[in-house]
Amino acid sequence: MRAVVVRSFGGSEVLRTEEVPVPPTGAGQVRIRVEAAGVNPVDAAVRTGALVEAGLAERRAVHGLGWDVAGVVEEIGAGVDGFVPGDRVIGLADRLDLPLGAYAEQIVLDAGAVAPAPTRATAAQAATLPLNGLTADQALDLAGLVEGQILLVTGAAGGVGGYAVELAVARGLRVVAVAGVDDEELVRGFGAEFFVPRDAELGSAVRELVPGGAHGAVDAAAVGTAALTAVRNGGSFVAVLGGAAPVPLRGTRVGNVWIRADGSRLAELAGLADDGRLTLRVAGTFPLAQAAAAHERLAAGGLRGRLVLLP
Structure with a gap:
């Protein structure tokens, strides 16, 4: 072969x-x-x-x-x-x-x-x-937010970021999506409630929309510290790229998601795709x-x- x-x-x-x-x-x-x-x-x-x-x-x-x-x-x-x-x-x-x-x-x-x-x-x-969907899903597990809390997703128009937005919405989270200005319609279509252009100063831009900052972040674009500034004290931050996790300032819980195969969860994600809830x-x-x-x-x-x- x-x-x-x-x-x-x-x-x-x-x-x-x-x-x-x-x-x-x-x-x-x-x-x-x-x-x-x-x-x-x-x-x-x-x-x-x-x-x-x-x-x-x-x-x-x-x-x-x-x-x-x-x-x-x-x-x-x-x-x-x-x-x-x-x-x-x-x-x-x-x-x-x-x-x-x-x-x-x-x-x-x-x-x-x-x-x-x-x-x-x-x-x-x-x-x-498989790879992008499970990465997004396991990153959300690591972030540990609960229904109604606000999640920042960088790279929201990308493979992992897009799935992260849709899966977060499916979990009942409110999403601040960061992407290029031309992608606002796309990421809002994924269910993002808020949008911030990726060239904005994230800490200030996010906090203007969400007083106090987001409860957590999934950093699919490897923005690092600039995205951490948009997370409130004691929140959570998940880096997708290995080695891209910033220093856990202000009591933030910071970690890297290290993807693992999970056939059972992958079957559930396939079901979400069939239901039109994953693009x-x-x-x-x-x-x-x-x-x-x-x-x-x-x-x-x-x-x-x-x-x-x-x-």
Whole structure:
């Protein structure tokens, strides 16, 4: 089968499409024929070697890429219940040390990382949900706000930020969305009650709308301290990018969300997508062999939604 791998770190030119063996399906695992694989910033960090330099992954001869997958179950391992060959599923490969990721024609995942795909979505749309949706959901868990409280979301028009707004609204939170001025209509459509342009001085702008500041923040745009100033004393702040958490000034509870696969919760998110409460956004699609072009487009920025590879 074909897969995109990295044997040396660098720019998009180091992405290699190779013939590799079909991975075996072990006990408690599911082998999936990949129909769509999301392209995320973490994939670029694997390609450049940034994760190895940060001590988050070991250097190896071959690094696989790709966390998000949507496809069809080909085979189940011993002890797997709830899936049969032919099921349409989504899943998340959440390990950084694998020689094969979702940029492939087939992938093997633990059954606990897999969920039924949204029934009303294309494979490309479904592939945008696992990593970004679970990151947003787990960031909200970490923020720990309760119904009626006010949440600041930076990067609200992006993949994680957009899901964070919609999931926060579903939890009964009031949202202050930070995004580009051209994205106000978009993020209000996600349910944001308040809007602040990203080039504003956040502390003052948010506090003008919300006296005392927001109760918490999900910093999807890695704004850092500037976003922390918009959070009230003793509030909570969740950084999405690893290492981007600011100093916990004014008694603020600050943390990083470290994504983990969760098939049960992913199934619930798929249900929200089917109910129209989560917006699955595809910014563009590329064949698997054009993964380098997808990475170049990702680096150019300005995307609304996720790029997707279609093996």
